[in-house]
Amino acid sequence: MRSIAIIGAGFSGTATAVHLLKRAHSPVRIILIDDRPDTAAGLAYSASQQDCLLNVPASQMSLDVSHPGELADFAARQGMRVGAQDFLSRALYGRYLADCLHSARASSGMECTRVWGRVTRLVQPRNHTRSWRLDLDDGHLILADEVVLAIGNPRPAHLTALQAIRGTNRYVHDPWGAWPQERPERAPRRVLLLGTGLTMADVALRLALRGPEPPEILALSRHGRLPQPQTAFDRATLLPDAVATLRGSSGSLRKLVRVVHSLSRQLNGVGGDWREVINVVRSIAPELWGGLSDTDRRRFLRHVRPIWDVHRHRLPPAAAQELQRLQSAGGLTVQAGSLESATLTRAGVEVIWRQRGTQQRELAIVGRIFNCTGPDYRAAQSESALVKSLLSSGLIVSDPLHLGIRLTGDGEVVDAGGHVVKGLYYIGPWLRARDWEATAVSELRNHARRLAEHLAGSAVNGWRHQGSQRGAWTLAERTATR
């Protein structure tokens, strides 16, 4: 039987498996491998995200776009009373994904095995073998006819200014991982959060929930901009010719920026919401991104991106209000500037940072620093053994702007020599290199459906690998054994 291994069971891997189970017309064996114990949560939707909210209303988060009520229905089955415009917990969303996988598996009757393990190497099929070989970190092997890389969000970048405190309990490099545990009276009184985006908001709110005396928070980023709040905006007010107007300006970053400003003003003028313009841009982002020259893309990343990011990646309303309250109460101070150094002292960490646009240096003593700069998507900086081996073998290659890797329109990987690697696919945030917008559910669910259709299509039209070694996968299965 044809086998498809999906490495990574976060949103992208799970969504691909669900769509594949629904669409495959001939039997397929799916092997879903992830190094986390949760069934289908990945980084964003694990049980530890119970206190964090989705930044999009329930009606826009269903796995299947044609069933917008699916997530709210799932929540109702859990005994919750929710409306389509409610912002639900990220942990609940992870359980919803696991439920979708479970239902799709049950109704398809096909085999979908969840393996708990870390893939460290991928060996390409040679003439005498038609299967990909996946090496796991504990020495087990998995053979598969096709492989989907759904390895998701990497850890944040290592910052040179933090070199001196790396590895100490004064520094949290990965805010989504475990935090140092200490008795409340020993918890830091003052902390520095590096970055002022959605990750900072998550960390600040988590810290604010701690005990009767949460720490005083200083948040620092180059521009010091906080994400805009989300609203349940009224789609009915959308300007009818917005898409055509944007398309008319494609090919020029300058014109596009002007058009986005003017559409937003127009929409606000007729009682609409500028957020809808951002959504329209997102809906045709691959086309607009594809039409820009390399120079304009670089210009976008340098000058426009900081503004785009705070309007595009928005805060759930309750989180925005809570941050606002924290700021007004003096519990959170947001500054624009850059970190120059962090030194361990007996009192904690001595931080020197420079105000944006000035030579003025500021000194702060904090008990802990959290790296809230977000995932470092540069493949060359990856700490993953799998990514390192894929890069060194030339099976994957970074795009020129280091946003992701080179891929075809079907999500097939393009190698360092510019050749399509047959049978190796990618889905996840690295699609930014091709489409720019590729990190949220609304984009990734479409990619997952299209990839599943492509994979299912190859099954309908006959085996992609004729004479594939039927049943040859020798998986030493270790489902949930650690």
Ligand SMILES: Cc1cc2nc3c(=O)[nH]c(=O)nc-3n(C[C@H](O)[C@H](O)[C@H](O)COP(=O)(O)OP(=O)(O)OC[C@H]3O[C@@H](n4cnc5c(N)ncnc54)[C@H](O)[C@@H]3O)c2cc1C
């Ligand atoms: C904290 C956070 C909150 C978000 N909130 C929202 C939101 O509210 N709304 C929205 O639309 N989008 C949100 N997003 C964006 C989007 O939904 C996520 O980026 C999504 O997690 C992408 O899914 P993924 O499967 O590609 O990556 P991931 O979730 O990172 O999953 C990848 C999985 O692969 C595993 N893995 C990696 N390498 C290996 C290996 N070698 N072997 C085995 N397993 C491996 C990882 O452990 C992980 O479980 C959020 C993102 C983050 C980070």
